[in-house]
Amino acid sequence: MPTTFLPQASSYAGDIDFLIGLVAVIVMGWFFAAQALFFGFIIKFRAKPGKKAMYIDGLNPLHKRWVSYPHYAVLIFDVIILVFALKVWTHVKIELPPANDTVGVVAQRWSWTFVHSGADGKLDTDDDVKTADELHVKVGDVVHFEGSSRDVLHSFSIPAFRLKQDLIPGRITTGWFKAEQTGTFDIQCVEICGIGHGMMVARVVVETPEQHTAWLATNAPAAAH
């Protein structure tokens, strides 16, 4: 499970991990059952001198149901996985809960620029705080990000949040997350972007409201702009 090394630091990390666990239980059950049968048959039906193999064409319904019933079961389990997969996907990627804050994420070879909205909570205003390779957000805030790229494809990934979104030049790609744990987590570029791809890393710092306000104050652009 991802949780071995990664905290569930966003509101939907638990949902995604639950889905992964559910799929793991279902498919591994099938996998081991199929393998057990497979190896069982190989051992049981090893050639013995003087013993002929059975002549089964698989057309007799009495024989065929041994394959069709598991087949229907696969269909049922597929539907179960589908329901949960679509539910999680819809929650994480389609729904956009109302924002408490918005940040700009700009990827370029091979670093990240983050635009924080400042005290007014809006991007493209005078109090925006721009940083390189460090994103600051408030714990518990629903944060919308507006991602873009200056050159090639990049992917904005925060594994601790279970968040991943490719960024495409020429478009703004919007998404959201809600950090639920304070701390510092990796932001990784996970789409190959050239020679520096292996070094394209940044941090997200999740702070308490007080810390965040203090950070904004120390980094605010000079008032006389």
Added chain:
Amino acid sequence: MSNAAPTATAPHAHEPGHAPDGHSHDHHDHHAPQSFFQKYLFSTDHKMIAQQYMWTGVAMALIGGFLAYAFRMQLAFPDKWIPGYGYMSSLEYNTAVTNHGTIMIFWFAMPVLIAAFGNLLIPLMIGCDDMVFPRINRLSYQIFLLSAIILISSFFVKGGGFNGAWTAYPPLSANAEYNMAGTGSTLWVLAVALEFVAFLLGGINFITTAMSARAPGMRLWDMPLVVWMIVIASILFMASVGPLIAGAVMLLFDQNFGTFFFNPERGGDPVLWQHLFWFFGHPEVYVVLLPAMGMSGDIIAVFSRKKIFAYKTLLYTVFATGIISFFVWAHHQFIAGIDPRMANIFTVTTLIISVPIAEMCFLFIATLYGGSIRLTVPMLWALSFVAEFLLGGVTGIFLGASGADIYFHDTYFVIAHFHYTFVPIAVIGFFMGFTFWFPKMYGKMLNETLGKIHFWITILGFNMIFIPLFFTGMWGDHRRIYNYSHFPELHRVALQDLRIVATVGLLIMISAQAIFLFNVIKTFRAKQENPGPNPWHSNTLDWSAPSPPPHGNFAELPTVFRGPYEYSHPERESDFWPQNEPPPGSST
């Protein structure tokens, strides 16, 4: 003996000695001396072309394997000197992973699985003397060889080989300013496009030959699985490759002539390439899977002395898989910035495709039931194909379930997953076909003990590479990173240990191939009595031809009386019943 027939007519299966090609009509009686080039580069004999494809593919696999060795060493021991390679820079790392992927899929899996076995098996198994279009066949190999030479030459131009990953997503792949390998990228695209032309020509031949040159008495439902599967694979390939060839041309134009098909600054769209690529890329998985699956089925039937369980149902699942495979491509793009609602549709289709594939696996397992199983080397390979592919299949569900893919996308979990499909397909597939048809191709038997040692060490090495990679992927390792120490969350001893285990697994797997080569060379050099046309007691027509089959294949072209899987028939003493054996009481 007939006169030279026009090249492009179907050989008449019931007309013995009717060779479809001008220069070959005298081969039954005596071999005219041929120069090296005539024999190895300009042959129109399907078996020679099969071997050309096979050995070119194997040579390319050695290059692809060497690249894997180099970058796995870099991952296990970052920035250390790599024996036989030297130090690896991050750009070289990208070049190595890009060309490893490209070579293994396009220059190893494709030529060996489709072209080599397709060429070798289709005429022999349907009982005719050669492909319907032998000269197109020859041209297909020559174009393929040219494409391989172009790809390899791309390593040696200024800037080095292409480094934008085998998926070649623009703008990185389209702009030399970004990938710093302008010439290399152009040669890469050119090589890939030419290679597709080669397989289009091959595909035309496979489909036409199987449809029009079957031996008298052979209905479509009497064709062995592998022939069916190669035909369906060829149809899938031909139907899906068009968009990608168009995309490759656009990419070539973007790279060299200043067009903007994929450049958003002038109204292009980089995501368009992804659609074109994966519209081909997903059916492509089945294009190479099906021939391997077919060989596995045929070999399992022979060595368990069983009829294939519900042969027709099996083929229906293949048809279904083939059709559905055209509607799943965007599952590679869930988080690529496509409309997220689209992901829902592709999640549904992706999970639907698991249904026929699961059925296929059940039918294979059911075929073993009640068998009389002999674990020969080809059988071990065929069984391991099913066992390993199962893991590749079920782990695909994690990725097809869109919600879970948010986390797994572009991690090593994906790498482990598709290597559990592609290694069984390409590597295991090659070994099962090669060891099974070796007596047919060369009239000699490989050493079984060496074969078993080679099998077990290869399988051990393979699992030792990719089981750890499921875990590194689960714990966050993402792809195409030359050194994880730059990422605090991935710079962990436990993860590094797993990366080292995987590399050791690769070293084991690669060194095991020395046993294989030794076995093959030893067998070629040894004096051995010809094991006869049918050492495995198989039913299909290929085993009624002499080993090795002469130009023209059959002394007398066969007639077919029954399906290919009449093993252990209750009314017969013998446990097999060749397709061409006349029914008792008939006068032939």
